[in-house]
Amino acid sequence: VSDYGPGVDAEAAFKAGFEAAGGEIVEAIRMPLQTNDFSPIMQRIKDSGAEGVFAFLPSGPTTLGFVKAFNENGLKAGGIKFFAPGDLTQESDLPALGEAALGLTTTFHYAVSHDSAENKTFVEAAGKALGNPAELSFPAVGAYDGMHVIYKMIEATGGAQDAAKAVEAVKGLSWESPRGPVSIDPASRHITQNIYLREVAKADDGTYYNKEVQTFEKQGDPGLAAAK
Template sequence: MKAILMGAVAALAMGLGTASAEGVKVGMITTLSGGGAGLGVDTRDGFQLALKQAGDAAKAVELIIEDDQQKPDVAVQIADKMIQSDKVDVLTGIVWSNLAMAVVPAAVAQGKFYLSTNAAPSALAGKGCNPRYFSVSYQNDNLHEAAGAYAASAGIGKVFIMAPNYPAGQDSLTGFKRFYDGEVVSEVYTQVGQTDYAAEIAQIRASGADAVFFFLPGGMGIAFLKQYAESGVGLPLIGPAFSFSQDILPAVGDAALGVKNTANWSHDLDNPANAAFVEGFKAEYGRLPSIYASYGYDTANLLLSAIAKADVADAEAFRAALQAADFASVRGKFRFGTNQHPVQDIYVREVMKEGDALTNRIVGTAMTDRADAYADQCGM
């Protein structure tokens, strides 16, 4: 398998030529249309804000952005185009784990760096880890693990858990169960992109659970929360930050008030980098940043820190510069573990009103210096 891959890389390298010495070409593949567009737009805006704030330091970066429409096949074709035609050095931006699994292994095999702004499936954290693959956001399980830990500490005895049927959804429920010690009364996988949750809500009603843990990012979460609020089922909801992120809250409305969710970032985290980010984002785009915007922002700053230290053509030096993570993260402290995924604190947030706008505030810490469950299996 490895020999075949090496052969593939050699064959591709022959036909493709090498990247230009000056400047770094960055290909961003992200979701800019459809139900998941809010996530990609925030990722892009956060990334571009960091470049803008960096001023001259970002001159070396040439950014190409394409919309993957949340479809794996489209993402694969864009990646091919960016690698073959645009000859990018670094790829980034994919929101969804299924798209990441379709793009990342082939991209790193062709010698490109991939910096993840969001999706970080378990398959790429353990045995499938790669020197050219970095996750800036988290490992998929992290926020769900923290939600499980929180649910256990809050004394919730029986819980109904639900996620979409794709890699991040499976990672989510696995992560939740890892630190939750109560009884899981039902475990439901929904379709990706599903918009009607009447059948699931009926199951929740009949389940006898004390609380509902759910992971439904983007438009799926909005649809579920709106329908849940109308259903008369009053069970408390918990979830990872994605279920109550800033892109979702305005559409959901007051139904989300008081809900607890876990996150590795919040706009009220007290550090200078975060203040500059939140203020800059509000000034530039006229809205509050979501957690996806924070990942995009951190990723761009990580990239800039590496460009300042090393030439992207020198892969070993560039990798070392990325590993050092010598940038001011909006999360305060930030470092990479051995599998090039973050080691970080994870907080509990609560949805509340700030003036007229719904937003999240930190109310506690769920886990400190959490790496991930797969780092041991990574042979790097």
């Protein structure tokens, strides 16, 4: 994982869930944020005897470099499993990754390929707004849902600046997002959402996409769902 707050949190969360399910962590590596040569890390992974690797890096050039290094250093060909959040295979990076990403599995709250009427409408409109549909990725749906919440706050306050009333109005708010059914937890104010297991697949037209293969519903015990 990248050595900063979210990376350390991801390491702890994965370790807790994986060990609870009976897995063993053979080595944990924290990489400086500025790391761009991942070959030495890939060698350490191979030497550790690990059957799989979990990675967390901030989306962007570093994720491209990490996925390419995983492929080019023989880990994918050697049968080592790859686990990561969806930042590492975001849709806008897939054309650059190409075959290197094929078959990689990630979990995330959204895939551009999500099969719902709401998402199809969103993708069509967002693609037109961006001018290049291939640039569409997960930050867009976050912005879209954020605007939805802002609209609801404005409706509840009649446009007046009343922060307490605005926040109160969206506690427990639920709606059908392009990502699927979501709601705002009244206590934590965090969004509650489905998480999807995705696999990078190749479409008939030769493009690559994140294919949803399993859904972890937002209802129920997330720890139990992860263990299954």
